[in-house]
Amino acid sequence: MAEQSPAQKLIGDFAPKLVQLTDDVLFGDVWEREVLSPRDRSLVTVTTLAALYRTEQLGSHLRRALDNGLTKDELVEAITHLAFYAGWPSAMSAITQLKDIVENQATGTE
Structure with missing residues (x-):
């Protein structure tokens, strides 16, 4: 099993959609953009x-x-x-x- 992200550890069971957005959009897309x-x-x-x-x-x-x-x-x-x-x-x-x-x-x- 993959290690949980910090967001998953913090609120994974409580707010799974917010975790998904945090992991996929914020850290998976926004933080990975090449301009900065x-x-x-x-x-x-x-x-x-x-x-x-x-x-x-x-x-x-x-x-x-x-x-x-x-x-x-x-x-x-x-x-x-x-x-x-x-x-x-x-x-x-x-x-x-x-x-x-x-x-x-x-x-x-x-």
């Missing part, structure tokens, strides 16, 4: 989630951004930049999530 690299898509996604204070989804996308080649320093800079446009609380929330993720990855606890 996965790295660029991650930067756009992280900054949008941070700016809109969508903290529940932000952590997984910060991890994905690091996996897609963005560095900690690039993410810190992007979040610092958006503080002036999206608001200090949004940036502080995003930066503390990033700090926790980076520290946990460094210690192997994530």
Whole structure:
């Protein structure tokens, strides 16, 4: 049996159609389009989630951004930049999530 996607693990039994759309359309089509690299898509996604204070989804996308080649320093800079446009609380929330993720990855606890 194939490994379940993150969406399947989270809500597969509860909202199967939303999982299908997430897996097939969002990550299967939109994220795979060639005009923007996965790295660029991650930067756009992280900054949008941070700016809109969508903290529940932000952590997984910060991890994905690091996996897609963005560095900690690039993410810190992007979040610092958006503080002036999206608001200090949004940036502080995003930066503390990033700090926790980076520290946990460094210690192997994530």
